[in-house]
Amino acid sequence: SQQGEEDPQALSIQEGENATMNCSYKTSINNLQWYRQNSGRGLVHLILIRSNEREKHSGRLRVTLDTSKKSSSLLITASRAADTASYFCATDAWNQAGTALIFGKGTTLSVSS
Amino acid sequence: ETGVTQTPRHLVMGMTNKKSLKCEQHLGHNAMYWYKQSAKKPLELMFVYSLEERVENNSVPSRFSPECPNSSHLFLHLHTLQPEDSALYLCASSQVASGGYEQYFGPGTRLTVT
Secondary structure (H helix, E strand, O other): OOEEEOOOEEEEEEEEOOEEEEEEOOOOOEEEEEEEEEEOOOOOEEEEEEOOOEEEEEEOEEEEOOOOEEEEEEOEEEEEEEEOOOOOOOOOEOOOOOOOOEEEEOOEEEOOO | OOEEEEOOEEEEEEEEEEEEEEEOOOOOOOEEEEEEEOOOOEEEEEEEEOOOOEOOOOOOOOOEEEEEEEEEEEEEEOOOOOOOHHHEEEEEEEEEOOOOOEEEEEEEEEEEEE
């Protein structure tokens, strides 16, 4: 089934360093999104990149999309302790309602000060 | 997070109990979702309501029963659950539109089945 797979599963870095997370998926998409989840809480939307876009920026976030390789990356620059969270990529999947997202297992990022 | 609210935040129930989870969105969206999040597993989409019409998901056991009385409210009725149903249940909403959309999540209900 169409699904995002994040890599690595866990990442530990120091404050100020950059964090890079990757996502691979299996079938064609219309868009890919990245979400963040603090421990035991709901997900927060970070950024959406459409299939005809290659790169997108939002503050300290940079997302790339390579549809030929069916992969995306999320770069967080100058990381802070507050960036500690799990990060998920999600791809759109069309069902009867045409509205579902398929999430990967996520990358757990730990930023230490 | 206040755009989508969920109650209760924590719930402990026995296998013979009947309980309901409630979700309310204040964003004017026309689609609502229930997800299940278990440890070390991807988020599992359980149900989708788009324009108040339910999309069937045959992989969800019948002990979970959704209800969407209007575009702002979504319920998940629970009965005779199993311990493996213990998880974080997340509600989300979105405005369905062509060209992509983002989902707004509630804080979740942490369910423990004893």
